[in-house]
Amino acid sequence: MPRLPAPDYPADVRARLDADAKEIIGRYPDSRSALLPLLHLVQAEDGYVTRTGVRFCAESLGLTTAEVTAVSTFYSMYRRKPGGDYQVGVCTNTLCAVMGGDAIYSALREHLDVGDGETTDDGKVTLEHIECNAACDFAPVLMVNWEFFDNQTVESAKQLVDDLRQGQQVAPTRGAPLCTHRETSRILAGFPDERDGAVEATGGAGHASLVGLRLAKGEAPQPRVVSPRGGSPKAPPQPGSEHLSSHDAPQQTSASDPEHPAGPTAEEGE
Known part of the structure; x- marks a missing residue:
């Protein structure tokens, strides 16, 4: 039995979404680039990406519903079923x-x-x-x-x-x-964030994430080199003298794979 086409939005909802979609599409030189924010727009409307939302995106961008569905199911930020607030x-x-x-x-x-x-x-x-x-x-x-x-x-x-x-x-x-x-989805669609204090707030990295940047700028003390137990402190390695790990160093046999042992290489047998 063939699947019935997805229903359309009510006329008033469709008119409102059409206006929002026109604004979103106008930001891009190629209308297809507006697909991701349009998916956020319909998710803001329905709480998840419905068949009706997929149809709306397809009609707005001149795409097939299959093309829209392929994108909406690829990214985890788009819900496929109703969810919580x-x-x-x-x-x-x-x-x-x-x-x-x-x-x-x-x-x-x-x-x-x-x-x-x-x-x-x-x-x-x-x-x-x-x-x-x-x-x-x-x-x-x-x-x-x-x-x-x-x-x-x-x-x-x-x-x-x-x-x-x-x-x-x-x-x-x-x-x-x-x-x-739903409010988050509308913001991700590219519309103004109207929450109090949202403009002043920062979602950037916290203090711990910025330590490396401060070190690079000379704004923080250099890291302390911790020596092995009972050993003496070692000087920091000079650039280019770092010891390669076993993953990086050349391997002459496959000793790390006991299921598929290999004999000595030709170089070792000479």
Whole structure:
């Protein structure tokens, strides 16, 4: 049985979205470049990228719905199903994981009684694990609607989601004030951020991330070289004299792969 075409938006909604889409498309020399912000626009309208939203983007840009769907399903910032007002992402990549991210994620799944990508019954919080928040200096890190919450613990994370569900005001560690997922999507579509203090706020790197920059500018003391236990301090290596790791150094045999041993190379056998 053939699939029915996606329905269109009501006339008043369509007129409003058409005006917004015209503004977005006008920013680009090639209209197709407007697809990503248009997807954020329809997500702001519906809460996720619906079939109706895909149809709207396709018609606005002269694309097929297949082309729009291919893009919307590639990027994780576009939802494929309804979600909560607050998308809580727990970094479970290596550093955050060993610093407590795995424990936080497991605790929140139990605390909220949801699985990965699922939403609480009240429609407030969608929980997911993400690969990296690009804020390793502050591990373990959570993001709520793409705003940073640094140096989290199991208890602070539980308190955070409880506050979100109860409608309490929650302030990110750094960056702009928190807003709902739909409001965030509209901002990502390129429309003005009207939150109080949003213009003055900065979402840039925190102090720990700037240490390397200050070192390079000579604004901070040089790092201390830590010697091995019982050894004497070593001078910092001179440029070009660094010892290659086993991954970088030339290997003459495949001794690291016991399943596929190799004999000596021709050079060794001579």
